[in-house]
Amino acid sequence: IAVSEDKGAAQLMGINVNSIITITFAIGSALAALAGLFYLLQSPYITNTFGAMPGIKAFTAAVIGGIGSIPGAMVGSLVLGIIESICDSIPLIAPYKDAIEFSILIVILLVRPTGLMGKKRREKV
Numbered sequence: 001i002a003v004s005e006d007k008g009a010a011q012l013m014g015i016n017v018n019s020i021i022t023i024t025f026a027i028g029s030a031l032a033a034l035a036g037l038f039y040l041l042q043s044p045y046i047t048n049t050f051g052a053m054p055g056i057k058a059f060t061a062a063v064i065g066g067i068g069s070i071p072g073a074m075v076g077s078l079v080l081g082i083i084e085s086i087c088d089s090i091p092l093i094a095p096y097k098d099a100i101e102f103s104i105l106i107v108i109l110l111v112r113p114t115g116l117m118g119k120k121r122r123e124k125v
Helices: 007-012 017-041 052-065 070-089 094-111
Strands: none
Touching: 007 017, 052 070, 052 094, 070 094
16 A cells, blocks of 8 residues: 555665566466466357457446546445446346446546545646
8 A cells, every 4th residue: 555655755764666566467367367267167169359348347436436536446446336237127228228327427437526435636837
């Protein structure tokens, strides 16, 4: 956490910033590969656009929750999961669940551009 907050201060405290960034990237990549493997195992075929929709929905969840906020990404994914479950339980609107989810994303971005748990950041010039 220290490296993500202030790299300079973490380096002054004796933390090897480059190795922390490398380890974090490696852990994230390994978890993404594991998730991709599990996603692949539930389908008997594969296409070149196989992972496009999960990637778009993950980005949508992060934007709904607030970019840069880990709890916000969790809240965004819960919101998307609940919306998707509700849409799947109603046969009349089940084919339109993706359109409904992205419409809710648009509404949230119009009402709160930083996401549900995002904070406004001041730009320093």
